[in-house]
Amino acid sequence: EAGVAQSPRYKIIEKRQSVAFWCNPISGHATLYWYQQILGQGPKLLIQFQNNGVVDDSQLPKDRFSAERLKGVDSTLKIQPAKLEDSAVYLCASSSSDRGNYGYTFGSGTRLTVV
Amino acid sequence: AQTVTQSQPEMSVQEAETVTLSCTYDTSENNYYLFWYKQPPSRQMILVIRQEAYKQQNATENRFSVNFQKAAKSFSLKISDSQLGDTAMYFCAFGSGNTGKLIFGQGTTLQVKP
Numbered sequence: 001e002a003g004v005a006q007s008p009r010y011k012i013i014e015k016r017q018s019v020a021f022w023c024n025p026i027s028g029h030a031t032l033y034w035y036q037q038i039l040g041q042g043p044k045l046l047i048q049f050q051n052n053g054v055v056d057d058s059q060l061p062k063d064r065f066s067a068e069r070l071k072g073v074d075s076t077l078k079i080q081p082a083k084l085e086d087s088a089v090y091l092c093a094s095s096s097s098d099r100g101n102y103g104y105t106f107g108s109g110t111r112l113t114v115v
Numbered sequence: 116a117q118t119v120t121q122s123q124p125e126m127s128v129q130e131a132e133t134v135t136l137s138c139t140y141d142t143s144e145n146n147y148y149l150f151w152y153k154q155p156p157s158r159q160m161i162l163v164i165r166q167e168a169y170k171q172q173n174a175t176e177n178r179f180s181v182n183f184q185k186a187a188k189s190f191s192l193k194i195s196d197s198q199l200g201d202t203a204m205y206f207c208a209f210g211s212g213n214t215g216k217l218i219f220g221q222g223t224t225l226q227v228k229p
Contacts, residue, residue, distance in 0.1 A: 031215055042119075042206055042219035043160075056216060089158055095215060103150070104210070104217055106160035 002026065004107035006092050012113045018080035021110045025073070025094030031055075032069055033104070034077050035091040043091055049075065082114045117142045119209050121220035128197045129228050135182075136192045136223050138207030146212030149183065149190045154222075155203040163205070166190065168212075197227045 005024040013019050025032050030051050035043035046065065048056040051072035060067065064083070069075040079086055089109040118141045128134035140149070151163040166174045166183050173181050178198075182191045194201055207220040 033217065035219075040222075042121075042221045045216065045218065048214075048216060050215075055214065091158075091160065093160070093217070097215065103148075103162055103165060106152075109158045111158070 004092055004094055004105050006090075006107035006110055008110055009108065010111050010113075012115060013082055015084055015114050016081040018078065019082055019112060020076055020078045021090050021092075021112075023075045023077070023092030023107060025075070025092070026096075026105055029094035029096050029105075030072065031095040031097065032075050033093040033095075034067055034075070035093065037089040037091055037109070039088070046077070079112075082112075084114050087112055087114045117144070117147075117209050117211065117216075117218050119207055119218050119220035121207055121223050123223045124221070125224045125226070127226040127228055128194075130197055130199060132197055133193060133195045134197055134225065136194075136205055136207075136225065138190045138192070138220055140188050140190065140207070140209050140220075142188070142209065142211075144211060144213055148210040148212060149181075150208040150210060150217075151179070151181070151190075151192045152206045152208060152219075153201075153203045154206060160206075164192065194225075199227050199229060201225060202227045 032049040034046045037043040046060045047067045049069040052069045067077045091109045093104045093106045095104045147168045149166045153161045164176045178195045204222045209218045
């Protein structure tokens with residue numbers, strides 16, 4: 001089966017600009033996650049979707065970050081305006097279960113550099 | 116809230132030897148899963164091994180095995196016959212069986228030396 005697709009692979013923007021990342025999960029996977037991974041650290045969960053509904057967005061900085069999952073399939077994560085501290089890898093993952101028991105499949109991530 | 120702690124930021128091992136990576140976690144849930152993921156420089160997060168908390172038997176996948184101590188909330192990874200391709204960052208992760216939420220530790224960078 002095809003994996004989790006993410007684009008773009010790299011993005012460089014200036015602070016205060018906006019940026020969007022796209023994720024296409026594995027077909028049929030109802031649960032989708034966005035993680036932020038700062039260099040040298042573990043991934044931090046930003047938002048969890050179940051189909052097109054938000055399950056957990058408690059760690060999402062809602063003043064500048066937004067995410068949506070259209071029709072319960074593709075998802076977009078947006079940052080507006082970007083700050084220097086947003087430089088990180090943004091990982092998307094999906095799961096066929098909302099209970100974690102079947103594991104999670106990750107995309108290759110988008111490396112964002114804010115200058 | 117669940118937390119995952121990896122106390123070894125960096126480790127190294129000689130090729131063909133055995134190394135153990137440590138992980139502890141904290142949770143009040145009874146229904147959960149534990150994972151070890153490998154992340155090479157390509158950034159792809161690769162599942163190494165998975166353990167169901169309700170199973171007492173330690174999981175094994177070829178050269179990789181875990182020592183799961185539920186009472187102590189400890190979940191270590193043993194890599195036997197280390198290979199150069201094992202060089203990567205390794206993350207311990209907790210998966211909630213109630214919410215499906217996946218929480219990661221800080222990671223351990225493992226270098227396998229020839």
